[in-house]
Amino acid sequence: MIDNLRPGWKSLVGVLAAGAVFGAATSLANAVAHLSVDLESREATTNGWSIIEIVSVLLDSGWAWAGLAVLAGFLATRAKQGGLGARSLARGAVAGVVALLAATAVYYAVDTVVHDVPLGSYVYDTVFWWAASVTLGPILGAIGSCARRLGAIxxxxxxxxxxxxxxxxVVIPPGRNEVITTIGQWVVWTTAAVAIGVMVVRFLGVQRHRNYSREADSL
Structure with a gap:
């Protein structure tokens, strides 16, 4: 059925699915992390940690949610070719908002099941983060639509x-103790350094290839 949808609607379904999966995964990771540790023990407070806690800390970070919106903008425009037009930016902006709205809704919906509380318990939180999604989602989604370009942009x-x-x-260290904070920081810093390094190397390679092609054409 999805294959019969128009490209625009297919992209929207994909963005909604990505947001829903992310929201559910984050809520479940948080729940499992809380159940896996005895917060009343001294060890847990000072140096206790587990892999699921690290996963929870990373998924429930602001940068991860921002990354979801950027990814949504990229997915919504990846099939588009040509220059960076207003229509492409608008499509990415809408995708960023939709992904964050879906992720927020599913996150709190799963939370109500996991913690066995009424759905109304999270109305204020849901509305607050929906407002944030509408405010920041367009910017992040538009950035995602720019990410498909090969140049400096x-x-x-x-x-x-x-x-x-x-x-x-650096500004908002993650985790409930120094060990979790340190592990989380180094995981993110290492991954970020590798990712940026790959981007720079690829960019320089493309630029070198273009310069070589221009020189060859001028001969």
Whole structure:
């Protein structure tokens, strides 16, 4: 059935699915992380950690949610060719908002099941983050639509998430103790450094190839 949808609607379905999966995964990771540790123990407070806690800390970080919106903008425009037009930016902006709205709704819906509380318990939180989604989603989604470009604009757009993640690890360190904080920071910093390095190398390679082609054509 999805194959019969128009490209625009197919992209929307994909963005909604990505947001829903991310929201559900984040809620479940948080729940499992809380159940896996005894917060009343001294070890848990000072140096206890687990892999699921690291996953929870990373998924429930602001940079990860921002990355979802950027990814949505990229997915919504990846099939488009040609220059960076207003229509492409608009499509990415809408995708960023839709992904964050879906992720927020599913996150709190799963939370109500996991914690066995009425759905109304999260009305304020849902509305607050929906407002944030509508405010920031368009910017992040538009950045995602720029990430498909091969030039400097594309590199800067792709670098937005890893750079933002690295900065957040300094400004707002994750985790409930120093061990989790340190592990989370190094995971993000290492991944961000590798990602940015790959982007720069690829960009320089493309530029070198273009310069070589121009020189060859001029001969």
């Amino acid at each position: 594309g590199v800067l757009a792709k670098a937005t998430v890893p750079v933002g993640a690295a900065v957040q690890m």
